[in-house]
Amino acid sequence: MTAIEVILAYAEALGKGDIPTAFSHFSPDVKWNQPGANQFSGLKKGADEIGKMLGGMMEISKGSFALHPNGNIMANGDLVAMPVRFSGNNDDRKIDMSGIDLFKVEKGKITDIWLFSDDQNIEDIFWGK
Numbered sequence: 001m002t003a004i005e006v007i008l009a010y011a012e013a014l015g016k017g018d019i020p021t022a023f024s025h026f027s028p029d030v031k032w033n034q035p036g037a038n039q040f041s042g043l044k045k046g047a048d049e050i051g052k053m054l055g056g057m058m059e060i061s062k063g064s065f066a067l068h069p070n071g072n073i074m075a076n077g078d079l080v081a082m083p084v085r086f087s088g089n090n091d092d093r094k095i096d097m098s099g100i101d102l103f104k105v106e107k108g109k110i111t112d113i114w115l116f117s118d119d120q121n122i123e124d125i126f127w128g129k
Contacts, residue, residue, distance in 0.1 A: 001108050002075070003075050003077075003078055003079075003080045003103075003105035004073055004075050004080055006025055006080075006103075006105050006108060006109070006110065007073055007080045007082055007103055007105065007110075008073065009021075009025060010022050010025040010103075010110060011069050011082065013025075014067065015067075015068060015069075019051065019054075023047045023050075023051070025109060025110050026047050026050075026109060026110050027106070027107075027109035027110060027111045028046070028047075029045070029046065029111070030045075030046060030047065030050065030109075030110055030111055030112070030113070031043060031044070031045055031111070031112050031113070032044040032045075032049075032050045032053070032112075032113045032115075033112070033113065033114045033115065034053065034115060035114075035115055035116065035117060035120055035123075036117070036120045036123055036124045036127075037120075037124050037129065038123065038124040038126075038127035038128060038129055039056070039127055039128055039129060040053050040056060040057060040127055041124075057088075057127070060088075060090055060127060060128065061088035061089060061090050062089065062090060064087070064088045064089045064090075065086070065087070065088035066086065066087055066088065067084050067085070067086040068084065068085050068086075069082055069083065069084060070083045070084050070085040070098060071083035078104055078105050078106055079102060079103070079104055079105075080102070080103045080104075080105060081100055081101070081102050081103075082100070082101045082102075082103070083098065083099075083100055084098065084099050084100065084101050085097070085098055085099075086099060088126065090126070093125070093126050094126075095122065095123060095126040097117060097118045097119060097122065097123070098118045099115060099116050099117040099118060100115075100116040101113060101114075101115050101116075102114040102115075102116070
């Protein structure tokens with residue numbers, strides 16, 4: 001599988017809510033760099049920590065958090081950039097913005113993920129500190 005094919009398979013599984021399949025594309029020591037200054041910000045190591053973070057996001061958004069590819073997926077060697085659109089609701093708070101998810105893929109597995117948001121301050125407010 002090419003790096004782009006790995007990310008497309010990951011995104012497809014994630015979009016269907018198939019977390020086990022999505023996470024099967026992670027290396028055992030995957031690192032997820034969540035931006036900002038909110039309760040989910042910081043480095044998450046391994047599928048367990050990433051799963052807990054995503055579960056917390058689903059809880060806060062009352063199951064409404066969604067992320068979808070939003071443009072051409074681009075590769076430069078083992079780095080893959082995926083434009084995304086993400087949204088969610090929580091009572092009086094809503095989020096709907098674009099971002100970029102940047103992945104490093106080695107030997108057919110995702111080893112590192114960095115996320116970038118159009119407006120980090122709005123995202124921090126949505127997730128809470």
